[in-house]
Amino acid sequence: MNEDDLVTILNALTEPVFLVNSDRHITLANVAAEELFGGGLSGRNLVHAIRHPDVLDSVEEVLHGKARSEAVISMPGTVRTTYKVSVVRLEDNENVEGTAILGLHDISHVLEAEQMRSDFVANVSHELRSPLSALSGGIETLQGAARNDPEAQTRFLGIMEREAARMNRLIDDLLSLSSVEVNERVRPSQRIGLLTIVERAIAALETQAKAAKKPIRLEISDPECVVLGDEDELTQVFHNLIDNALKYSRENGEVTVSVEIRENVAGLAGPAVVIAVSDQGEGIAAEHIPRLTERFYRVDTSRSREKGGTGLGLAIVKHILNRHRGRLLIDSEKGVGSTFTVCLPLEAQDQKR
Ligand SMILES: Nc1ncnc2c1ncn2[C@@H]1O[C@H](COP(=O)(O)OP(=O)(O)OP(=O)(O)O)[C@@H](O)[C@H]1O
Ligand SMILES: [Mg+2]
Missing domain, CATH: 1.10.287.130 (Signal transduction histidine kinase, dimerisation/phosphotransfer (DHp) domain)
Structure with a gap:
Protein backbone atom coordinates (compact mmCIF):
# COMPACT_ATOMS: atom_id res chain seq x y z
CA MET A 1 0.00 0.00 0.00
CA ASN A 2 1.44 3.39 -0.91
CA GLU A 3 1.13 6.67 0.92
CA ASP A 4 -1.75 7.87 -1.26
CA ASP A 5 -3.81 4.85 -0.23
CA LEU A 6 -3.00 5.54 3.38
CA VAL A 7 -4.12 9.16 3.04
CA THR A 8 -7.36 8.06 1.37
CA ILE A 9 -8.06 5.64 4.20
CA LEU A 10 -7.30 8.24 6.88
CA ASN A 11 -9.49 10.80 5.13
CA ALA A 12 -12.37 8.34 5.13
CA LEU A 13 -12.33 8.37 8.93
CA THR A 14 -14.64 10.88 10.59
CA GLU A 15 -12.39 11.20 13.61
CA PRO A 16 -9.22 13.31 13.57
CA VAL A 17 -6.03 11.24 13.13
CA PHE A 18 -2.43 12.29 12.59
CA LEU A 19 1.09 10.92 12.70
CA VAL A 20 4.04 12.46 14.55
CA ASN A 21 7.63 11.42 13.79
CA SER A 22 10.61 11.26 16.11
CA ASP A 23 11.44 14.92 15.35
CA ARG A 24 8.04 15.85 16.82
CA HIS A 25 6.81 16.92 13.42
CA ILE A 26 3.41 16.03 12.02
CA THR A 27 3.98 13.88 8.95
CA LEU A 28 0.40 13.13 8.02
CA ALA A 29 -2.98 14.54 9.07
CA ASN A 30 -6.41 13.55 7.83
CA VAL A 31 -9.13 15.98 6.76
CA ALA A 32 -10.96 15.70 10.09
CA ALA A 33 -7.77 16.70 11.95
CA GLU A 34 -7.27 19.72 9.69
CA GLU A 35 -10.89 20.76 10.21
CA LEU A 36 -10.37 20.68 13.95
CA PHE A 37 -6.91 22.25 14.27
CA GLY A 38 -6.81 24.31 11.06
CA GLY A 39 -5.28 23.55 7.68
CA GLY A 40 -1.61 22.96 6.95
CA LEU A 41 -0.95 20.60 9.86
CA SER A 42 1.45 18.42 7.89
CA GLY A 43 5.08 19.41 8.38
CA ARG A 44 4.39 21.52 11.46
CA ASN A 45 6.01 20.96 14.79
CA LEU A 46 3.54 19.28 17.14
CA VAL A 47 4.25 21.80 19.92
CA HIS A 48 3.03 24.63 17.69
CA ALA A 49 0.03 22.78 16.32
CA ILE A 50 -1.34 21.45 19.60
CA ARG A 51 -0.80 23.36 22.76
CA HIS A 52 -2.15 20.79 25.18
CA PRO A 53 0.58 19.73 27.64
CA ASP A 54 -1.13 16.38 28.42
CA VAL A 55 -1.11 15.42 24.74
CA LEU A 56 2.53 16.45 24.36
CA ASP A 57 3.44 14.34 27.43
CA SER A 58 1.62 11.32 26.00
CA VAL A 59 3.44 11.70 22.68
CA GLU A 60 6.79 11.87 24.51
CA GLU A 61 5.99 8.68 26.43
CA VAL A 62 5.13 6.85 23.25
CA LEU A 63 8.17 8.08 21.34
CA HIS A 64 10.29 6.87 24.29
CA GLY A 65 9.03 3.32 23.89
CA LYS A 66 5.62 3.06 25.63
CA ALA A 67 3.09 1.12 23.50
CA ARG A 68 0.17 3.52 24.07
CA SER A 69 -0.92 6.47 26.14
CA GLU A 70 -4.05 8.59 26.56
CA ALA A 71 -4.99 12.17 27.30
CA VAL A 72 -8.23 14.12 27.54
CA ILE A 73 -8.54 17.58 26.05
CA SER A 74 -11.28 20.17 25.84
CA MET A 75 -11.66 22.33 22.76
CA PRO A 76 -13.39 25.66 23.34
CA GLY A 77 -15.93 26.75 20.74
CA THR A 78 -19.61 27.57 20.50
CA VAL A 79 -20.19 24.16 22.06
CA ARG A 80 -17.36 22.95 24.24
CA THR A 81 -16.15 19.57 22.97
CA THR A 82 -14.11 17.06 24.91
CA TYR A 83 -11.87 14.55 23.17
CA LYS A 84 -10.08 11.47 24.36
CA VAL A 85 -6.73 11.41 22.55
CA SER A 86 -5.24 7.94 22.06
CA VAL A 87 -1.56 7.91 21.23
CA VAL A 88 -0.23 4.62 19.85
CA ARG A 89 3.36 3.68 19.04
CA LEU A 90 4.18 2.58 15.51
CA GLU A 91 7.51 0.75 15.37
CA ASP A 92 9.79 1.91 12.60
CA ASN A 93 12.83 -0.23 11.66
CA GLU A 94 14.90 2.64 10.31
CA ASN A 95 14.18 4.82 13.29
CA VAL A 96 14.60 3.76 16.92
CA GLU A 97 12.18 6.33 18.24
CA GLY A 98 9.36 5.20 15.94
CA THR A 99 6.25 7.21 15.12
CA ALA A 100 3.27 8.20 17.25
CA ILE A 101 -0.26 7.86 15.85
CA LEU A 102 -2.76 10.21 17.44
CA GLY A 103 -6.48 9.50 17.23
CA LEU A 104 -9.12 11.81 18.72
CA HIS A 105 -12.44 10.50 19.93
CA ASP A 106 -15.27 12.88 20.85
CA ILE A 107 -16.49 11.89 24.32
CA ASN A 183 -39.90 1.95 24.80
CA GLU A 184 -39.23 5.33 23.22
CA ARG A 185 -37.83 3.92 19.99
CA VAL A 186 -40.73 1.52 19.46
CA ARG A 187 -43.70 3.22 17.88
CA PRO A 188 -47.05 1.91 19.22
CA SER A 189 -49.11 0.12 16.59
CA GLN A 190 -52.62 0.02 18.04
CA ARG A 191 -55.26 2.04 16.14
CA ILE A 192 -57.16 4.15 18.62
CA GLY A 193 -59.82 6.83 18.54
CA LEU A 194 -58.43 9.88 20.30
CA LEU A 195 -61.78 11.35 21.26
CA THR A 196 -62.54 8.49 23.65
CA ILE A 197 -59.15 9.00 25.26
CA VAL A 198 -59.67 12.74 25.71
CA GLU A 199 -63.16 12.18 27.12
CA ARG A 200 -61.81 9.60 29.53
CA ALA A 201 -59.11 11.98 30.79
CA ILE A 202 -61.70 14.74 31.29
CA ALA A 203 -64.05 12.38 33.17
CA ALA A 204 -61.24 11.36 35.52
CA LEU A 205 -60.60 15.00 36.41
CA GLU A 206 -64.25 16.06 36.71
CA THR A 207 -64.28 15.95 40.53
CA GLN A 208 -61.12 18.00 40.72
CA ALA A 209 -62.55 20.50 38.24
CA LYS A 210 -65.76 20.85 40.24
CA ALA A 211 -63.83 21.34 43.48
CA ALA A 212 -61.72 24.05 41.84
CA LYS A 213 -64.80 25.61 40.20
CA LYS A 214 -63.10 25.45 36.82
CA PRO A 215 -65.35 23.94 34.17
CA ILE A 216 -63.75 21.88 31.40
CA ARG A 217 -65.20 22.55 27.95
CA LEU A 218 -64.65 20.11 25.10
CA GLU A 219 -64.81 21.46 21.53
CA ILE A 220 -64.82 18.84 18.80
CA SER A 221 -64.34 19.86 15.18
CA ASP A 222 -63.50 16.40 13.85
CA PRO A 223 -64.93 13.40 15.66
CA GLU A 224 -63.06 10.76 13.61
CA CYS A 225 -59.51 11.05 14.80
CA VAL A 226 -57.70 7.77 14.68
CA VAL A 227 -54.01 7.56 15.56
CA LEU A 228 -51.50 4.79 16.17
CA GLY A 229 -50.98 4.80 19.89
CA ASP A 230 -50.91 3.34 23.33
CA GLU A 231 -54.19 4.04 25.14
CA ASP A 232 -52.79 4.26 28.64
CA GLU A 233 -49.94 6.49 27.64
CA LEU A 234 -52.10 8.90 25.65
CA THR A 235 -54.62 9.04 28.49
CA GLN A 236 -51.73 10.04 30.71
CA VAL A 237 -50.73 12.83 28.29
CA PHE A 238 -54.16 14.48 28.43
CA HIS A 239 -54.53 13.78 32.12
CA ASN A 240 -51.26 15.60 32.83
CA LEU A 241 -52.07 18.57 30.59
CA ILE A 242 -55.60 19.06 31.90
CA ASP A 243 -54.40 18.55 35.46
CA ASN A 244 -51.83 21.33 34.94
CA ALA A 245 -54.47 23.60 33.40
CA LEU A 246 -56.66 23.07 36.48
CA LYS A 247 -53.80 23.48 38.93
CA TYR A 248 -52.16 26.55 37.48
CA SER A 249 -55.09 28.57 36.14
CA ARG A 250 -56.93 31.49 37.62
CA GLU A 251 -59.79 30.85 40.02
CA ASN A 252 -63.09 30.27 38.17
CA GLY A 253 -61.20 30.24 34.89
CA GLU A 254 -62.41 27.89 32.19
CA VAL A 255 -60.31 25.07 30.74
CA THR A 256 -60.89 24.34 27.05
CA VAL A 257 -59.91 21.17 25.24
CA SER A 258 -60.29 21.35 21.47
CA VAL A 259 -59.86 18.52 18.99
CA GLU A 260 -59.40 19.04 15.27
CA ILE A 261 -57.64 17.65 12.22
CA ARG A 262 -55.10 19.87 10.43
CA GLU A 263 -53.60 19.14 7.05
CA ASN A 264 -50.23 20.61 7.95
CA VAL A 265 -48.35 20.88 11.18
CA ALA A 266 -44.73 22.03 11.33
CA GLY A 267 -42.43 19.09 11.97
CA LEU A 268 -44.95 16.39 11.01
CA ALA A 269 -45.38 14.86 7.59
CA GLY A 270 -49.01 14.58 6.51
CA PRO A 271 -52.22 15.45 8.34
CA ALA A 272 -52.32 15.53 12.13
CA VAL A 273 -54.80 15.39 14.97
CA VAL A 274 -54.35 18.54 17.02
CA ILE A 275 -55.57 18.67 20.60
CA ALA A 276 -55.18 21.96 22.42
CA VAL A 277 -55.58 22.35 26.18
CA SER A 278 -56.03 26.02 27.08
CA ASP A 279 -56.44 27.69 30.42
CA GLN A 280 -57.15 31.21 31.56
CA GLY A 281 -54.32 31.09 33.96
CA GLU A 282 -51.48 33.10 35.21
CA GLY A 283 -49.45 32.13 32.16
CA ILE A 284 -45.77 31.31 31.96
CA ALA A 285 -42.94 33.78 31.29
CA ALA A 286 -41.17 33.13 27.98
CA GLU A 287 -37.81 32.22 29.51
CA HIS A 288 -39.31 29.21 31.29
CA ILE A 289 -41.12 27.71 28.28
CA PRO A 290 -38.21 25.86 26.63
CA ARG A 291 -37.33 24.21 29.95
CA LEU A 292 -40.81 23.06 31.07
CA THR A 293 -40.39 19.53 29.75
CA GLU A 294 -37.14 18.97 31.65
CA ARG A 295 -37.47 16.58 34.55
CA PHE A 296 -38.21 18.31 37.85
CA TYR A 297 -38.34 21.73 36.21
CA ARG A 298 -40.93 23.94 37.89
CA VAL A 299 -41.56 27.63 37.48
CA ASP A 300 -42.39 28.01 41.13
CA THR A 301 -41.16 25.00 43.06
CA SER A 302 -42.85 25.69 46.36
CA ARG A 303 -46.17 26.43 44.66
CA SER A 304 -46.03 23.22 42.61
CA ARG A 305 -45.06 21.19 45.70
CA GLU A 306 -47.92 22.67 47.65
CA LYS A 307 -50.22 21.39 44.89
CA GLY A 308 -48.64 17.96 45.15
CA GLY A 309 -46.60 18.31 41.95
CA THR A 310 -43.33 16.52 41.32
CA GLY A 311 -42.29 18.40 38.17
CA LEU A 312 -42.26 15.21 36.12
CA GLY A 313 -45.64 15.55 34.38
CA LEU A 314 -44.48 17.38 31.26
CA ALA A 315 -41.28 15.32 30.99
CA ILE A 316 -43.49 12.22 30.81
CA VAL A 317 -45.74 13.94 28.23
CA LYS A 318 -42.76 14.78 26.04
CA HIS A 319 -41.37 11.24 26.10
CA ILE A 320 -44.76 9.70 25.33
CA LEU A 321 -45.22 12.07 22.39
CA ASN A 322 -41.73 11.29 21.05
CA ARG A 323 -42.65 7.64 21.10
CA HIS A 324 -45.83 8.46 19.16
CA ARG A 325 -43.87 10.58 16.65
CA GLY A 326 -45.92 13.54 17.82
CA ARG A 327 -45.13 17.05 19.02
CA LEU A 328 -45.93 19.29 21.96
CA LEU A 329 -46.26 23.03 21.35
CA ILE A 330 -46.45 25.48 24.22
CA ASP A 331 -47.88 28.98 23.92
CA SER A 332 -48.32 31.20 26.88
CA GLU A 333 -48.77 34.78 27.81
CA LYS A 334 -48.15 36.01 31.31
CA GLY A 335 -51.40 37.08 32.92
CA VAL A 336 -53.55 35.72 30.09
CA GLY A 337 -53.20 31.96 29.96
CA SER A 338 -51.44 29.00 28.41
CA THR A 339 -52.16 26.59 25.58
CA PHE A 340 -50.47 23.21 25.40
CA THR A 341 -51.01 21.68 21.98
CA VAL A 342 -50.50 18.01 21.20
CA CYS A 343 -50.05 17.05 17.53
CA LEU A 344 -50.20 13.39 16.51
CA PRO A 345 -49.95 11.89 13.02
CA LEU A 346 -53.44 11.04 11.75
CA GLU A 347 -53.99 7.45 10.65
CA ALA A 348 -55.83 6.79 7.38
CA GLN A 349 -59.59 6.73 8.03
CA ASP A 350 -60.61 3.89 5.69
CA GLN A 351 -59.53 0.96 7.85
CA LYS A 352 -61.26 1.61 11.15
CA ARG A 353 -60.96 -0.77 14.07
N1 LIG B 1 -51.04 25.30 32.34
C1 LIG B 1 -50.01 25.82 33.02
N2 LIG B 1 -50.02 27.13 33.43
C2 LIG B 1 -48.99 27.65 34.11
N3 LIG B 1 -47.87 26.97 34.44
C3 LIG B 1 -47.80 25.67 34.06
C4 LIG B 1 -48.85 25.04 33.33
N4 LIG B 1 -48.49 23.75 33.09
C5 LIG B 1 -47.27 23.60 33.66
N5 LIG B 1 -46.86 24.74 34.24
C6 LIG B 1 -45.55 24.95 34.92
O1 LIG B 1 -44.67 23.94 34.49
C7 LIG B 1 -44.15 23.22 35.59
C8 LIG B 1 -43.89 21.80 35.20
O2 LIG B 1 -45.11 21.11 34.96
P1 LIG B 1 -45.18 19.54 35.20
O3 LIG B 1 -46.54 19.08 34.85
O4 LIG B 1 -44.02 18.93 34.52
O5 LIG B 1 -44.91 19.41 36.76
P2 LIG B 1 -45.88 19.66 38.01
O6 LIG B 1 -47.27 19.97 37.55
O7 LIG B 1 -45.19 20.65 38.88
O8 LIG B 1 -45.85 18.28 38.74
P3 LIG B 1 -46.58 16.91 38.28
O9 LIG B 1 -47.20 17.13 36.94
O10 LIG B 1 -45.49 15.92 38.26
O11 LIG B 1 -47.59 16.65 39.33
C9 LIG B 1 -45.18 23.42 36.68
O12 LIG B 1 -44.59 23.29 37.96
C10 LIG B 1 -45.68 24.83 36.43
O13 LIG B 1 -44.78 25.75 37.01
MG1 LIG C 1 -48.21 18.57 36.08
Missing part, protein backbone atom coordinates in the same frame (compact mmCIF):
# COMPACT_ATOMS: atom_id res chain seq x y z
CA SER A 108 -18.68 14.96 25.00
CA HIS A 109 -21.90 12.94 24.75
CA VAL A 110 -20.69 10.34 27.20
CA LEU A 111 -19.70 13.03 29.70
CA GLU A 112 -23.01 14.82 29.20
CA ALA A 113 -24.97 11.60 29.81
CA GLU A 114 -22.98 10.96 32.98
CA GLN A 115 -23.67 14.49 34.17
CA MET A 116 -27.38 14.08 33.46
CA ARG A 117 -27.50 10.79 35.32
CA SER A 118 -25.83 12.26 38.38
CA ASP A 119 -28.08 15.36 38.29
CA PHE A 120 -31.06 13.05 38.08
CA VAL A 121 -30.01 11.03 41.12
CA ALA A 122 -29.38 14.26 43.03
CA ASN A 123 -32.84 15.57 42.08
CA VAL A 124 -34.63 12.37 43.01
CA SER A 125 -32.87 12.22 46.37
CA HIS A 126 -33.74 15.82 47.03
CA GLU A 127 -37.39 15.29 46.11
CA LEU A 128 -37.65 12.23 48.33
CA ARG A 129 -35.92 13.87 51.23
CA SER A 130 -38.51 16.60 51.81
CA PRO A 131 -41.56 14.33 52.33
CA LEU A 132 -39.37 11.96 54.29
CA SER A 133 -38.24 14.67 56.67
CA ALA A 134 -41.85 15.79 57.11
CA LEU A 135 -42.72 12.19 58.03
CA SER A 136 -39.86 11.91 60.53
CA GLY A 137 -40.84 15.26 62.02
CA GLY A 138 -44.42 14.03 62.36
CA ILE A 139 -43.37 10.82 64.09
CA GLU A 140 -41.19 12.76 66.51
CA THR A 141 -44.04 15.12 67.36
CA LEU A 142 -46.50 12.27 67.88
CA GLN A 143 -44.07 10.58 70.22
CA GLY A 144 -43.30 13.75 72.12
CA ALA A 145 -45.15 17.07 72.18
CA ALA A 146 -48.44 15.74 70.80
CA ARG A 147 -48.48 12.55 72.86
CA ASN A 148 -51.53 13.63 74.86
CA ASP A 149 -53.07 16.06 72.41
CA PRO A 150 -55.67 14.37 70.20
CA GLU A 151 -56.23 17.51 68.11
CA ALA A 152 -52.54 17.88 67.29
CA GLN A 153 -52.35 14.13 66.58
CA THR A 154 -55.11 14.40 63.98
CA ARG A 155 -53.39 17.36 62.36
CA PHE A 156 -50.01 15.67 62.20
CA LEU A 157 -51.44 12.40 60.90
CA GLY A 158 -53.12 14.42 58.13
CA ILE A 159 -49.80 16.01 57.16
CA MET A 160 -48.06 12.63 57.25
CA GLU A 161 -50.73 11.08 55.05
CA ARG A 162 -50.28 13.84 52.47
CA GLU A 163 -46.51 13.49 52.47
CA ALA A 164 -46.66 9.71 52.13
CA ALA A 165 -49.06 10.15 49.20
CA ARG A 166 -46.59 12.56 47.62
CA MET A 167 -43.78 10.02 47.87
CA ASN A 168 -46.04 7.48 46.27
CA ARG A 169 -46.84 9.79 43.38
CA LEU A 170 -43.19 10.58 42.87
CA ILE A 171 -42.35 6.90 42.63
CA ASP A 172 -45.26 6.25 40.24
CA ASP A 173 -44.07 9.13 38.03
CA LEU A 174 -40.48 7.89 38.04
CA LEU A 175 -41.64 4.43 37.04
CA SER A 176 -43.79 5.75 34.18
CA LEU A 177 -40.94 7.91 32.98
CA SER A 178 -38.54 5.01 32.92
CA SER A 179 -40.98 2.66 31.19
CA VAL A 180 -41.75 5.25 28.49
CA GLU A 181 -38.04 5.89 28.01
CA VAL A 182 -37.29 2.20 27.57
